[in-house]
Amino acid sequence: MSVIVEFRIPADDFELGRILSVEGASSIELETLVPSGDTTVPLFWVYNSVRDSFLETVHRHPTVNSAAEVDVFDDRTLFRLDWDARQDHIFHGIVETEGQILSATGTSRAWDFELRFPTHDALGEFKTHCDDAQVSLEVIRIFNPTKPEAGPWYGLTEPQREALVLAVQSGYYDIPRGCTTKELADELGISDQAVTERLRRAIGAFVWHTFLTPESDA
Structure with a gap:
């Protein structure tokens, strides 16, 4: 790669x-x-x-x-x-x-x-x-650049991308935090737990398709 x-x-x-x-x-x-x-x-x-x-x-x-x-x-x-x-x-x-x-x-x-x-x-x-x-x-x-199978959004699904972009724009990853997962959930119309899971999967997909080498994949 x-x-x-x-x-x-x-x-x-x-x-x-x-x-x-x-x-x-x-x-x-x-x-x-x-x-x-x-x-x-x-x-x-x-x-x-x-x-x-x-x-x-x-x-x-x-x-x-x-x-x-x-x-x-x-x-x-x-x-x-x-x-x-x-x-x-x-x-x-x-x-x-x-x-x-x-x-x-x-x-x-x-x-x-x-x-x-x-x-x-x-x-x-x-x-x-x-x-x-x-x-x-x-x-x-x-x-490492995006893997070919990652698609246009670095392997993220559209809901994952939406949640991650909203979290960053709303200051969720700032110190101190600019918002809570509940506020993100209300904005997205899903549960607090669903937001947490969606962000977790989004970050995992992003790292997998951008930073991991073939040796790490194996």
Whole structure:
């Protein structure tokens, strides 16, 4: 089963982070990676930037072949960047371990990535690759994506989803609690005991279909 990891990395620890560490850009968001011959060309949004100075700074970087505007809006600009990703330990490691970039956002200080790897072993190989390259990764979260049989609601039935959403929105899991099971029961039109059982089953189904590995299932 595939595994998804969210991690944070200092911008100075990888090549693209250093390229895009431009004064005046409040945040940067990867839009997509576009294949171009033997290279991969990223498209990314730059928010609140001075467009001309941004391009001028990026063009000065030795691994950048070209950079150009694609779309311009009031608060952000979409750029296309052609650069030598072979110099980047992060992207090299992703390719070597068959990882996929799901999202990437950053500033001049740090970047947050969400990656999918085919197995836990592949994730371990990526982490080892980064350690060997002295790249600092702060792992935020690791989880398994929803199982195929889980359906659109992570394995929850519609009544379970309704009860769980209501409980969270009503503050049932807050400290102190924002409501009681009786109040939830009155809202749902079922008994107090039925609410408790429905929440128990909902949480069990959610964990089973999101966090448990195949080994745990066995």
